Amino acid sequence: MSPLARRPLGGEDADGPGRRAKLRPADLHDAALLFAWRNDPATRAASHHAAPLAWGTHLSWLQSALADPDRHLWIGELEGRPVGTVRAERCGGAWRLSWTVAPEARGCGVGRALVSRAAARLTGPLRAEVKLGNLASQRIAEAAGLAVRAEVDGVLYYERA
Numbered sequence: 528m529s530p531l532a533r534r535p536l537g538g539e540d541a542d543g544p545g546r547r548a549k550l551r552p553a554d555l556h557d558a559a560l561l562f563a564w565r566n567d568p569a570t571r572a573a574s575h576h577a578a579p580l581a582w583g584t585h586l587s588w589l590q591s592a593l594a595d596p597d598r599h600l601w602i603g604e605l606e607g608r609p610v611g612t613v614r615a616e617r618c619g620g621a622w623r624l625s626w627t628v629a630p631e632a633r634g635c636g637v638g639r640a641l642v643s644r645a646a647a648r649l650t651g652p653l654r655a656e657v658k659l660g661n662l663a664s665q666r667i668a669e670a671a672g673l674a675v676r677a678e679v680d681g682v683l684y685y686e687r688a
C-alpha cells in the first residue's frame with residue numbers, strides 16, 4: 528500500500544499548469560539559481576544535509592557535477608522560466624534521483640512533471656530517498672514509477688527495478 532495518505536484532489540491539482548514543464552541540461556550560468564534553491568529553508572529541511580551551503584562549496588560542486596559523466600543535472604523550465612531542478616547520480620548500477628522545485632513554482636504539478644520526465648529518460652534501476660513527512664515528494668516518486676522498498680530512520684527508500 529502507498530505510504531502516502533491520499534488527499535482528495537480537485538481538477539486543478541490533477542491537471543496543474545506545471546505539468547508542461549520541460550527539462551534542459553544545466554550549465555554554469557545556472558549557478559546562482561541552483562544556489563538559491565539549495566539554500567531555501569524547505570529544501571534544506573528535506574535534505575540529508577540541512578546546513579546552508581557556502582557559495583564556494585556550491586560552485587565547486589557544480590563544476591564537478593557538470594564534468595561528471597556519471598551525473599545528469601537538469602533545469603526544469605515552464606514557459607521559458609526556470610522552475611526546478613532534477614539531479615541523477617549513478618551509484619552502484621542505479622541512478623539516484625533527487626529534485627527541488629523553485630519556491631514560487633510549488634504546488635502546480637512542476638515536481639511531478641520534471642521527475643517523471645527525468646525517470647523516462649533514464650534506463651535501468653532508479654533510486655530515491657524521501658523523508659517520511661515529505662508527502663508531495665512521495666507522490667512524485669510514485670508517479671515516476673518508483674515504489675518503496677524500505678523505511679529506515681524516517682527515510683523512505685524508493686526504487687524502480
Ligand SMILES: CC(C)(COP(=O)(O)OP(=O)(O)OC[C@H]1O[C@@H](n2cnc3c(N)ncnc32)[C@H](O)[C@@H]1OP(=O)(O)O)[C@@H](O)C(=O)NCCC(=O)NCCS
Nearest residue numbers: 569570573626627628633634635636637638639662663666
Ligand atoms: C516537494 C516538492 C519537490 C514538491 O514539488 P511540487 O512541484 O510542489 O509538487 P507537485 O505540485 O508536482 O505535487 C506533487 C504531488 O504531491 C501532492 N501534494 C503536494 N503537496 C502535498 C501535501 N502537502 N500533502 C499531500 N500531497 C501533496 C500534489 O497534489 C501532487 O499529487 P498528484 O501528482 O497526485 O496530483 C517541492 O515542494 C520542493 O522542492 N520542496 C523542497 C525540496 C524537496 O522536498 N525536495 C525533494 C527531496 S526528496
